[in-house]
Amino acid sequence: MIIAVDGPTASGKGTIAKALAAHFGLPHLDTGLLYRAVGRQVFLTGGNPDDADAAHAACAFPETLLGDPELRSEDTGGYASRVSVHPAVRAALLERQQAFANQPGGAVLDGRDIATVIAPHADAKLFVTASVPARAMRRWAEMKQLGKDVERAEIEADLAERDERDRNRAEAPLRQAEGAALLDTSNLTKEMAVATAIALVEKQVARG
Ligand code: C5P
Numbered sequence: 001m002i003i004a005v006d007g008p009t010a011s012g013k014g015t016i017a018k019a020l021a022a023h024f025g026l027p028h029l030d031t032g033l034l035y036r037a038v039g040r041q042v043f044l045t046g047g048n049p050d051d052a053d054a055a056h057a058a059c060a061f062p063e064t065l066l067g068d069p070e071l072r073s074e075d076t077g078g079y080a081s082r083v084s085v086h087p088a089v090r091a092a093l094l095e096r097q098q099a100f101a102n103q104p105g106g107a108v109l110d111g112r113d114i115a116t117v118i119a120p121h122a123d124a125k126l127f128v129t130a131s132v133p134a135r136a137m138r139r140w141a142e143m144k145q146l147g148k149d150v151e152r153a154e155i156e157a158d159l160a161e162r163d164e165r166d167r168n169r170a171e172a173p174l175r176q177a178e179g180a181a182l183l184d185t186s187n188l189t190k191e192m193a194v195a196t197a198i199a200l201v202e203k204q205v206a207r208g
Contacts, residue, residue: 001026001106002121003201004114007128008163008174009077010135012185012193016128017110019194020201024108029100031111031118032080034093036071037061039079049082058083059092074143074150074158081162084112085169094118112166115177124201125180128193134186135159179204 003020007013014030021028039049041061047054070076083089094117101107101119109118115125130138136156143150166174176182181200185193 001123001205002101002119003106003108004101004119004122004125004177004180005108005110005128005197006112006114006116006126006174006177006180007110008112008130008135008166009159010139011128011130012138012188012190013110013126013128015190016126016183016185016193016197017108020197021108023194023198024201026106026108027100027103028108029097029110031093031097031109031114033066033071034096035080035084035089036076037065037068038083038089038093039081040065040068040071040076042083043076043079049079052086052088055083055086056088056092059089074139074155077162078158081165085165085171087171090117090171112174113172115180116175117172120177124204125177126183126197126200127176127180128183128185128197130184130186132156132159132163 001024005013005017018028038055038058038061041058042049042054045058047058049055097109097118101109115122136152136159139155140152181204183196183200
């Protein structure tokens with residue numbers, strides 16, 4: 001069984017995808033991490049994330065970079081969002097994601113274009129969303145836990161800018177795929193969001 005989970009940053013899609021993987025006993029791939037690694041590699045090599053050639057070259061990042069805690073930072077998220085607009089970057093990461101999705105037994109993948117590009121044949125598709133203030137609040141709490149004191153307004157502005165870029169890019173823009181179930185987590189606890197996601201997947205799979 002292949003489960004595709006798409007949505008904007010800090011919508012809860014990562015938590016939901018991880019919980020779905022545990023519930024259904026499937027391997028999980030956070031595809032945002034691949035784009036973050038490319039963004040981080042551009043930064044580390046002093047390249048310009050808006051330059052297609054520099055961004056493409058960074059797709060050959062060392063595997064060890066995937067364990068870098070800096071991948072989770074807001075700065076790296078911004079770099080990731082900028083490198084991800086380049087078609088050459090998306091093409092370079094495509095095969096790896098498709099191979100993961102199509103492995104025997106299936107998988108759960110979360111990202112922006114899983115149900116639209118990577119695995120349109122997925123058995124279940126969720127589009128997870130939440131209001132900008134709800135997402136900013138969560139990101140702020142996460143940062144605080146990491147000991148980083150960032151203004152909530154600054155996080156909101158950053159989220160809005162990244163949403164805009166992800167939704168309006170020419171290649172694989174963020175959008176709800178046909179047949180994907182919408183899950184708005186703005187007013188849900190983590191437990192409620194996960195329970196709803198499991199029920200939606202079961203319903204889609206039963207429908208065939
Ligand atoms: O989900 P996360 O915030 O880690 O993703 C970082 C950035 O990577 C996103 O803002 C988006 O631009 C890009 N991305 C993408 N396609 C994916 C996953 C992430 O373009 N499948």
